[in-house]
Amino acid sequence: MKKLVLFLAMVTLFFTTTSIADAHPGRLDSNGGHNCSDKSKAKGLCTGYHYHNGNSGGGSSSGGQSNYTQPTTAIQAPALTKVAVYLNNVKQSYTPSAYMKNGTTLVPMKPIFEALGATVSYDSATKKVTATKDSKKIVIGVGNKTAYVDANGTTSTINLSHPAEVYQGTTMVPLRFVSQALGAEVTFDEAKLTVYITTK
Known part of the structure; x- marks a missing residue:
């Protein structure tokens, strides 16, 4: 009886060792893992690329194996269409x-207003640009498609095709609206x- 138990234990150990060997044939790569063989996949022992001995190469580990994830590439922002201004x-x-963005030419706030003879200020709390020239005042909110023009005490509301925005730390305003509002x-x-x- 003892011989039978010993024989069964040895047979079980032999098949277990064979299964483990079949599941992990070949050498490990520099990440500490490798791809499963077709034989191992057929037996359901592993799938795809995996690691051994808990070495996940920086990924998560479960039972000494984990899926290898390639690093993602950064998505480039679309190039803006540069426009010359005279x-x-x-x-x-x-x-x-x-x-140009969505059909609207945008220019830095301070240079355009000053070139057109207006004084300009920016309120960082409200994100509003205010420009004044003679008896005319223009108010534009960053991210807001509604602008206001006050001329001789009468305020007009203007709907912009594109709002003012911040680009590379600079407030950019719609060139056509600004120029025409200041009489150009x-x-x-x-x-x-x-x-x-x-x-x-």
């Missing part, structure tokens, strides 16, 4: 450059991606 036939130089004429050469502003 004021009274003089090319303007902005930092950051003027660009604006033409856009689509083929050359160039805006021409003429003051009166």
